[in-house]
Amino acid sequence: MRNLVMTVSYEGTRYFGFQSQLQGNTIQDRIEEAIEKLMGEKIHITASGRTDAGVHARAQIFNFITSSSIPIQRLALALNSRLPPDIRILEARMADPDFHARRSAKRKTYRYTINCNRVPDVFQRHMQFHHPTPLNVEAMRHALQALIGEHDFTSYCSVKSTKPSHVRTIYDAYIETVDAETGSGPGLIHVWVTGNGFLQHMVRIIVGTLMQVGEGKRTAANMGDVLRAQNRRLAGPTAMAHGLMLWEVVY
Amino acid sequence: MRNLVMTVSYEGTRYFGFQSQLQGNTIQDRIEEAIEKLMGEKIHITASGRTDAGVHARAQIFNFITSSSIPIQRLALALNSRLPPDIRILEARMADPDFHARRSAKRKTYRYTINCNRVPDVFQRHMQFHHPTPLNVEAMRHALQALIGEHDFTSYCSVKSTKPSHVRTIYDAYIETVDAETGSGPGLIHVWVTGNGFLQHMVRIIVGTLMQVGEGKRTAANMGDVLRAQNRRLAGPTAMAHGLMLWEVVY
Numbered sequence: 390m391r392n393l394v395m396t397v398s399y400e401g402t403r404y405f406g407f408q409s410q411l412q413g414n415t416i417q418d419r420i421e422e423a424i425e426k427l428m429g430e431k432i433h434i435t436a437s438g439r440t441d442a443g444v445h446a447r448a449q450i451f452n453f454i455t456s457s458s459i460p461i462q463r464l465a466l467a468l469n470s471r472l473p474p475d476i477r478i479l480e481a482r483m484a485d486p487d488f489h490a491r492r493s494a495k496r497k498t499y500r501y502t503i504n505c506n507r508v509p510d511v512f513q514r515h516m517q518f519h520h521p522t523p524l525n526v527e528a529m530r531h532a533l534q535a536l537i538g539e540h541d542f543t544s545y546c547s548v549k550s551t552k553p554s555h556v557r558t559i560y561d562a563y564i565e566t567v568d569a570e571t572g573s574g575p576g577l578i579h580v581w582v583t584g585n586g587f588l589q590h591m592v593r594i595i596v597g598t599l600m601q602v603g604e605g606k607r608t609a610a611n612m613g614d615v616l617r618a619q620n621r622r623l624a625g626p627t628a629m630a631h632g633l634m635l636w637e638v639v640y
Numbered sequence: 641m642r643n644l645v646m647t648v649s650y651e652g653t654r655y656f657g658f659q660s661q662l663q664g665n666t667i668q669d670r671i672e673e674a675i676e677k678l679m680g681e682k683i684h685i686t687a688s689g690r691t692d693a694g695v696h697a698r699a700q701i702f703n704f705i706t707s708s709s710i711p712i713q714r715l716a717l718a719l720n721s722r723l724p725p726d727i728r729i730l731e732a733r734m735a736d737p738d739f740h741a742r743r744s745a746k747r748k749t750y751r752y753t754i755n756c757n758r759v760p761d762v763f764q765r766h767m768q769f770h771h772p773t774p775l776n777v778e779a780m781r782h783a784l785q786a787l788i789g790e791h792d793f794t795s796y797c798s799v800k801s802t803k804p805s806h807v808r809t810i811y812d813a814y815i816e817t818v819d820a821e822t823g824s825g826p827g828l829i830h831v832w833v834t835g836n837g838f839l840q841h842m843v844r845i846i847v848g849t850l851m852q853v854g855e856g857k858r859t860a861a862n863m864g865d866v867l868r869a870q871n872r873r874l875a876g877p878t879a880m881a882h883g884l885m886l887w888e889v890v891y
Binding site: 465477 | 649650651696716720725726727728729730758759760761762763764765767
């Protein structure tokens with residue numbers, strides 16, 4: 390038996406998220422079907438974590454145990470020819486027997502992209518949240534600082550979370566701006582967040598609250614006040630899924 | 641009556657090209673419908689030129705004559721709310737009465753993008769032609785030089801062209817490379833071509849021939865030999881539409 394680990398990139402637009410569920414049409418379903426077609430084995434893959442409907446991944450990681458002996462260097466190409474064009478295996482490797490894509494993950498990075506130009510970018514419309522009214526980026530930068538470190542993130546987590554603990558560590562959280570081409574507006578805001586793990590909707594609720602800081606509806610200091618209150622109702626709305634991308638998982 | 645000129649961006653993936661035709665579903669149809677809904681006027685727009693099915697535009701230009709008095713600064717937003725999300729008006733301006741989007745155009749720039757990495761980019765898959773086997777970029781750069789200047793482009797033009805003259809001037813033609821992120825391959829090749837006008841399939845046949853130079857199936861010098869022969873059969877295939885983007889029209 391081999392423990393295989395793969396890196397997969399997907400555009401989440403037309404899927405009900407990563408993880409298999411009753412109504413079907415998830416990224417996990419498509420990958421498991423491709424593996425079954427290729428290897429003749431019905432297996433279950435384990436990802437570093439689920440992503441919501443509409444959320445994308447530049448580099449999600451999953452692993453599975455297989456008795457197949459197909460050479461590792463052929464696997465990515467062979468699976469890609471059996472996957473829809475919005476899911477692509479970037480790399481396949483052998484892992485140690487005890488490697489587990491979720492439990493072994495040390496840190497994850499997410500990026501949320503806000504397009505602040507007057508008109509959305511047609512080519513990136515499925516990967517950018519369009520917010521044409523002005524945002525105070527300096528206030529947003531300031532607000533994000535409150536999240537860095539080990540905290541209970543109950544305020545920035547779906548009330549449906551079933552996790553026993555909402556304590557997570559954010560190693561880094563910052564804003565990168567990208568200037569627009571002449572005349573089209575202020576450009577893009579990328580919100581980057583790296584942590585040891587993320588709760589349900591955590592990045593989206595952080596970004597939804599952060600946008601209210603940018604709009605002047607909250608002070609920058611409120612971001613930390615909300616965190617300390619441990620009360621989801623005090624945070625802002627869950628930002629739209631399509632601006633979010635799982636960027637990297639480090640083991 | 642006002643002569644209005646607009647800049648429009650579109651992802652051509654799901655359209656039968658820019659120009660209206662019997663089977664419908666063109667970008668021109670969608671824009672004329674949106675104008676009719678907004679202004680109550682059935683008008684015909686004139687673009688700088690047509691684009692093929694699947695070809696994109698970062699900034700296509702069109703104009704039309706209207707009796708509508710809707711304030712110019714509201715037009716882009718009002719039309720965008722009546723257009724599908726893969727077509728967006730970037731700007732609307734008043735033009736001189738004699739401005740004509742096709743006849744007044746002085747130069748146009750197209751970009752063709754080739755993704756040379758092992759695996760295609762799921763997020764750019766509709767805008768990049770995937771070519772995972774190696775290309776000799778230096779040979780391609782050399783070959784492109786033969787096209788610069790005023791020439792008869794019969795060899796690099798669809799045999800269905802009905803234009804009385806195939807003489808056009810290419811002002812600039814060059815290759816820009818963009819490195820890939822670590823490990824994923826050699827990156828992207830952008831082929832940039834600027835000229836005073838383009839014949840049917842011209843950029844796509846140039847790129848199809850150029851890729852054969854890159855693959856070593858033709859010498860760089862062959863690009864100019866084919867040009868001088870004025871014979872479409874000597875050139876390479878028409879490159880896939882989806883790598884092509886109308887970048888800019890200058891007046």
